[in-house]
Amino acid sequence: MIIKRLAIIFFIFVHLPVSADSGLVQIQSPHSVPDTVEKLKQVLDEKGMTLFAHVPHSQSANEVGISLRPTELLIFGNPKVGSILMECQQTTAIDLPQKALVMQNSDNEVWVIYNDPAYIADRHHIEGKVAKCDATLEKVSKALNAIVTSAVNRK
Template identity: 40%
Template sequence: MKKLLLALAITMTSFTAQASDLVTKISPHSVNDTMDRLVAAVEKAGATVFARVDHAKGAMSIDAELAPNQMLVFGNPKLGTPIMQQNPAAGLDLPIRVVVFQDTDGKTNVAYHNPSRIADDHGLPADFKALQMMGGAVDKLTGAATAE
């Protein structure tokens, strides 16, 4: 029984640590409008939009229902390249992905992983300048998308 409780405690601690890097914001706009605003903010900032994925549309292709849910993949080589120069495996977490979705209460949520987790996952210093800049940029861009 002690081993089971210890395993459960370790699992919960691990889950909490992983979940803590998830940033979620509420948007007063629809999923589509929030995503349009995010795309506009990203492009205005000079970053590149690589893909806009409509998960709900994908679900419809298999005759399944999914509340509005879209993901944006975007980045800026000026920030991502120095990170991957330090550890090429960081490319697994770049470019940045932001998901905009409607929750069960009908609210629009914007969620992304804090780029600071890349330091932990890929053995980079926590104060790596490109990661700090990336974190600030994603916060500002998602803030623009969710503003009144």
């Protein structure tokens, strides 16, 4: 199980401009925050994912007099997949549905950040429970990678 997770992590690091820290996968976008969010929404729609919410954090902060660099959150998922993870370990529901944070940092770089499924597995002690759990985690990891990569690479 650990070897499978390491293989997934290796795949992500070899194929993408990614950094990971504290269970987060970060992929840089060449687009603005609003453009990246729209591209993510398009990909999610094309993949048949459910978009549960779009939280415009910087807009909300501005409305209460707080200046925040562009920061938006998309909450999305596929109940057919997420429910399997909850069946594997019910506490994963605290981390589901999936979230993608799109933000501009202090260097004016735009990043898409999401929770690493391996982190979720470790956090909720999913390893070795049932083979379908590991297969589902691998599927989620590949799907998140594909969604974000497709969005940031769109023209």
